[in-house]
Amino acid sequence: MPNRPTYPVIRGTCRRRLWSGYWGTHAQTSEPTPKQPYAAAVAGVLDIDSLSRRFGTVTALDKLSLCVPSGQVVGFLGPNGAGKTTTMRAIFGLTDLDAGSVRWNGVPVGPDQRRRFGYMPEERGLYPNMLVAEQIEYLGRLHGMNNAAAAAGTMRWLERLEVADRATSKVEALSHGNQQRVQLAAALVHDPEVLVLDEPLAGLDPTGIDVIGEVLVEQAHSGRCVLFSSHQLDLVEDLCESVSIIDHGRLVASGSVDELTATGARRLTVRVDGDREGAWARAIRGVTVSEVHGGEVRLVLDDSTNGDAVLDAARASGRVTEFLFERRRLSEVFREAVSR
Amino acid sequence: MKVNLRDRRLFGDTGLVAGREIRERFRGRLFRGVTVILFVVVAAAVVIPTIHSGSARSQRVGVVPASASLDSELHELAKRVGVSVEFVDVSDLAKGRAALDAGQLDLVVDGARKILVKSPLSASNTSDVARYVRAVSVALGAQRAFAQAGLTPEQAATVANAKPLPVESIQPVNKTPTTAEATALIGVIMIFIVLTQYLTWTLMGVMEEKASRVVEVLLATVRPTQLLAGKVIGIGAVALTQAVGLVAFALVLAAAVGSNLVHGAAPFVVASTLVWLVLGYAFYSWVYAAAGSLAERQDQVQSLALPLSAPLIFGYIVSLIGVSSGSASLLVKILAYLPPTAPFAMPTLVGFGEATWWQFMLSATLSLVCTVGVALVAARVYRTAVLRTGSRVRLRELIPTLTQ
Numbered sequence: 001m002p003n004r005p006t007y008p009v010i011r012g013t014c015r016r017r018l019w020s021g022y023w024g025t026h027a028q029t030s031e032p033t034p035k036q037p038y039a040a041a042v043a044g045v046l047d048i049d050s051l052s053r054r055f056g057t058v059t060a061l062d063k064l065s066l067c068v069p070s071g072q073v074v075g076f077l078g079p080n081g082a083g084k085t086t087t088m089r090a091i092f093g094l095t096d097l098d099a100g101s102v103r104w105n106g107v108p109v110g111p112d113q114r115r116r117f118g119y120m121p122e123e124r125g126l127y128p129n130m131l132v133a134e135q136i137e138y139l140g141r142l143h144g145m146n147n148a149a150a151a152a153g154t155m156r157w158l159e160r161l162e163v164a165d166r167a168t169s170k171v172e173a174l175s176h177g178n179q180q181r182v183q184l185a186a187a188l189v190h191d192p193e194v195l196v197l198d199e200p201l202a203g204l205d206p207t208g209i210d211v212i213g214e215v216l217v218e219q220a221h222s223g224r225c226v227l228f229s230s231h232q233l234d235l236v237e238d239l240c241e242s243v244s245i246i247d248h249g250r251l252v253a254s255g256s257v258d259e260l261t262a263t264g265a266r267r268l269t270v271r272v273d274g275d276r277e278g279a280w281a282r283a284i285r286g287v288t289v290s291e292v293h294g295g296e297v298r299l300v301l302d303d304s305t306n307g308d309a310v311l312d313a314a315r316a317s318g319r320v321t322e323f324l325f326e327r328r329r330l331s332e333v334f335r336e337a338v339s340r
Numbered sequence: 341m342k343v344n345l346r347d348r349r350l351f352g353d354t355g356l357v358a359g360r361e362i363r364e365r366f367r368g369r370l371f372r373g374v375t376v377i378l379f380v381v382v383a384a385a386v387v388i389p390t391i392h393s394g395s396a397r398s399q400r401v402g403v404v405p406a407s408a409s410l411d412s413e414l415h416e417l418a419k420r421v422g423v424s425v426e427f428v429d430v431s432d433l434a435k436g437r438a439a440l441d442a443g444q445l446d447l448v449v450d451g452a453r454k455i456l457v458k459s460p461l462s463a464s465n466t467s468d469v470a471r472y473v474r475a476v477s478v479a480l481g482a483q484r485a486f487a488q489a490g491l492t493p494e495q496a497a498t499v500a501n502a503k504p505l506p507v508e509s510i511q512p513v514n515k516t517p518t519t520a521e522a523t524a525l526i527g528v529i530m531i532f533i534v535l536t537q538y539l540t541w542t543l544m545g546v547m548e549e550k551a552s553r554v555v556e557v558l559l560a561t562v563r564p565t566q567l568l569a570g571k572v573i574g575i576g577a578v579a580l581t582q583a584v585g586l587v588a589f590a591l592v593l594a595a596a597v598g599s600n601l602v603h604g605a606a607p608f609v610v611a612s613t614l615v616w617l618v619l620g621y622a623f624y625s626w627v628y629a630a631a632g633s634l635a636e637r638q639d640q641v642q643s644l645a646l647p648l649s650a651p652l653i654f655g656y657i658v659s660l661i662g663v664s665s666g667s668a669s670l671l672v673k674i675l676a677y678l679p680p681t682a683p684f685a686m687p688t689l690v691g692f693g694e695a696t697w698w699q700f701m702l703s704a705t706l707s708l709v710c711t712v713g714v715a716l717v718a719a720r721v722y723r724t725a726v727l728r729t730g731s732r733v734r735l736r737e738l739i740p741t742l743t744q
Binding site: 089092093094095111114115117119121123124125126127128129130138139141142143186 | 353356357360364549552553554555556557558559560561562563727729
């Protein structure tokens with residue numbers, strides 16, 4: 001059996017609550033406490049500075065700058081074609097840059113630095129005919145490990161990612177989810193200081209998401225610098241302490257998840273018996289019904305609207321069974337940021 | 341666990357990449373299958389000619405009655421037909437018949453009356469025994485006719501030894517190939533087979549790395565030139581190992597069965613073949629690897645492979661025709677100094693004994709210099725093209741990169 005982490009295990013729909021507990025207090029109150037990143041054992045900053053890249057007439061990166069500190073999981077978000085993959089490839093020198101630089105702890109990233117980085121590309125890259133363990137060992141060796149260390153690291157990560165029983169299988173014989181775990185093991189085998197993962201959770205079942213999510217958080221808390229992209233914003237919100245959102249090759253929002261979700265108009269979730277469509281709220285001035293789902297009505301309040309007035313209106317319509325101030329969801333932050 | 345960056349391996353990352361190629365290729369079914377087939381073909385090429393020449397053993401001829409003049413005449417006929425004979429004195433025809441029946445003799449000649457053979461000779465039988473029997477039959481029959489015609493022995497000898505008028509061909513004599521030429525022929529064919537096989541592997545290997553996107557993971561930690569060189573060296577090492585194995589097997593087998601392969605200038609031709617196999621692979625492998633980086637699908641590779649293989653096939657066919665015709669044409673002599681065709685043309689010249697050591701070295705040096713140039717261009721093409729996905733990368737798209 002692989003060694004289990006000492007922190008709480010995330011499972012399915014409970015994840016949000018468990019993470020909240022892990023980070024401190026949370027959410028079902030009107031004043032959530034921000035997540036406090038763990039002290040990093042390996043301090044460092046990946047500094048992406050003014051990257052520019054054009055492909056013909058298309059501007060993929062437009063003076064993009066962002067910092068990825070170690071010790072926390074940083075989500076890298078943006079719509080399709082925003083420049084996420086190009087940025088990640090630029091970190092590894094896989095695309096030429098028209099301008100800008102990438103630095104690790106102030107040192108321009110070159111081959112020696114990249115040897116201590118781990119990378120999981122968007123389009124998975126493994127030799128289909130090669131045995132799983134041999135393949136990971138080989139990649140570990142390319143990262144500078146000796147034979148024994150590469151073999152030990154391979155088995156450790158295969159066990160941690162729960163695919164040790166497929167060590168002697170060919171990669172092509174594995175399911176998509178297991179291939180994804182093997183790909184992550186390949187990125188982790190040399191215990192990198194920086195972990196850059198392009199869509200690591202895409203197409204995974206909930207169990208796979210849990211396992212990989214745990215590993216990402218573990219890595220961040222052991223002091224690694226973890227940057228990953230995803231379109232699954234709920235998962236990003238659960239896993240990440242901070243996010244950077246880019247659009248058209250430019251940074252459009254950045255900061256901790258708590259900071260970003262705490263800003264903007266106030267959100268209220270209200271449930272009133274006998275009015276599942278939220279008709280009672282549509283007549284209130286300064287209130288917009290943003291979402292109705294299963295009798296739960298989600299409202300956006302403008303600055304002049306008093307919460308008490310909303311509560312009074314709800315009570316006048318029926319028995320109020322839920323009345324909860326909430327932060328913005330990350331998906332709302334995202335939509336707002338990329339629609340500017 | 342810390343990565344020790346000072347833990348440099350022999351040949352560094354290039355060595356690691358080459359090592360993986362070697363392991364995976366040796367392990368592959370395709371390699372093992374092709375190797376077995378090649379060994380069988382080489383064994384057949386060495387052994388079958390010796391079996392054929394084995395049929396030219398001495399013919400045991402029983403002679404009745406023993407006579408020095410008859411022996412001399414039969415011996416002369418054997419020389420003329422090109423058959424080795426051994427005469428056995430037989431006291432009478434009945435004993436000769438018994439020895440023939442027991443397989444102790446191949447034929448019995450009763451100088452006065454007849455020739456005995458074990459089984460009837462058909463008109464289509466062109467074996468040594470059949471040709472010799474016909475010659476003896478005609479000669480002894482003529483001798484008897486001369487005696488009946490009343491010719492003196494001198495007159496009979498004059499008639500019997502009449503020399504035919506010379507026949508002159510307006511085309512050159514089709515001489516029997518020497519052992520060195522025959523070895524060159526086998527060498528040229530082997531170079532073509534091995535080059536074709538391993539260059540295709542190089543092309544496909546690069547294409548598959550691009551198609552599976554593993555190249556992106558590799559290039560995140562390895563330089564493109566290291567990855568490219570590792571692949572070329574790894575596959576080349578497998579090719580050389582296979583070729584050396586085949587040659588060593590052929591030489592050992594030739595020595596065991598008494599083949600001419602190990603005689604005369606043939607060993608030099610064998611060595612030359614191996615040298616040009618290495619030089620040919622070194623030259624073409626970079627080109628094929630760069631071409632592989634332009635494609636990521638099988639159909640794209642096929643459209644690339646044909647123009648690439650054109651100079652290779654041209655050099656092979658011209659050299660093959662040269663070896664088969666028994667003389668090195670002017671074209672072969674020119675092609676022997678052009679790197680794309682030299683791997684076939686120069687071993688052909690060596691086989692004919694028409695290449696001096698300095699000509700050999702000049703051609704090899706030219707090939708090496710061109711290989712360095714080709715490798716530099718190929719590395720730039722590879723670096724630019726291997727990470728471009730989607731449609732096939734056109735060479736004209738790479739011109740800006742190549743001219744920088």
